[in-house]
Amino acid sequence: MSAFPHAHYLKGAHEPSQFYPDVGAEVCFGGRSNSGKSSAINAITQRAGLARTSKTPGQTQLVNFFELEPGRRLVDLPGYGFAKVPRPLQDHWKKLLEAYFRDRTTLKALFLIVDVRRGLGDQDLQMIEFARSCGRGVHILLTKADKLTRNQGASALAAVRRQLGDSATAQLLSAPAKTGVDEARKALRAFLREKNPTGDTPPPG
Ligand SMILES: Nc1nc2c(ncn2[C@@H]2O[C@H](COP(=O)(O)OP(=O)(O)OP(=O)(O)O)[C@@H](O)[C@H]2O)c(=O)[nH]1
Ligand SMILES: [Mg+2]
Incomplete structure (x- = not known):
């Protein structure tokens, strides 16, 4: 049984004007291209x-909105760090993501996807910093944990936690082995339940 049996794709946006209406709550998934977001x-x-997955990096080219439950969304962002994406398109995505993080009132948190074998790169650190400066929560998913031994995974996680301090939480994940999936789902649900200060339910009276 699926955790979100009614989850479905809503739309992809290439411009802020195409974003899905900003009501309810959402969590976005960002990170390097090919890190395992989808x-x-x-x-x-x-x-x-x-979400469409691919062996070819740079597959997710739009800000893709998915509805998990009524008023609760998940957003798949285009990945960064893929050199073959033409410069003008990279610049366009950068502006699009900045606008999204700055202005999106229903955005509760960034789930930052990082290949556990690579660790946090400069762009990941910039993304964390930017999300935090916009008041968003940050949870790191260290993916492809199945590529490391249990000990290697544990020490990679400990290193990332030391590096992050209180700025973000982190965990291991493997999509094929399903390790860390329950933990990630719990974190996702917790962020989506958070009270929205701008309110999707109007105050009484
Ligand atoms: N072994 C292993 N492979 C994974 C895991 N997660 C993703 N992959 C593989 O990594 C490749 C990229 O995965 P995607 O989920 O498409 O990555 P993405 O970050 O969405 O990529 P873009 O949308 O292109 O930026 C695919 O070949 C996946 O099968 C994992 O946990 N373990
Ligand atoms: Mg993708």
């Missing part, structure tokens, strides 16, 4: 094929 989304929702 696979993580499918594993966490238990919906194979919900």
Whole structure:
């Protein structure tokens, strides 16, 4: 049984004007190209094929909105760090992501997807810093944990936690082995339940 049996794709946006209406609550999935964002989304929702995965980096080219439950969304962001994406498009994505993080009132948190074998790169650190400066929560999913031994995974996680301090939480994840999937789903649900200061339910009276 899927954790989100009614999850479905809403739309992709190439411009802020195409963003899905900003009501309810959402969590976005960002990170380097090919780090496993789309696979993580499918594993966490238990919906194979919900987000499109690929061996070719740079596959997710739009800000893709998915509805998990009424008023609760998950957003798959284009990945960064893929050199073959033409410069003008990279600049366009950067502006698009900045606008999204700055202005999106329903955005509760960034789930930052990092290949556990690579660790945090400069762009990951910039993304964490930027999300925090916009008042968003940050949870790191160290993916592809199945590529490391249990000990190697544990020490990679400890290193990332030391590096992050209180600025973010972190965990290991493997999409094919399903390790860490329950923990990630719990974190996702916790962020989506957070009270929205701008309110999706109007105050009484
Ligand atoms: N072994 C292993 N492979 C994984 C895992 N997660 C993703 N992959 C593989 O990594 C590749 C990229 O996965 P995607 O989920 O498409 O990555 P993405 O971050 O969405 O990529 P872009 O949308 O192109 O930026 C695919 O070949 C996946 O099968 C994992 O946990 N373990
Ligand atoms: Mg993707």
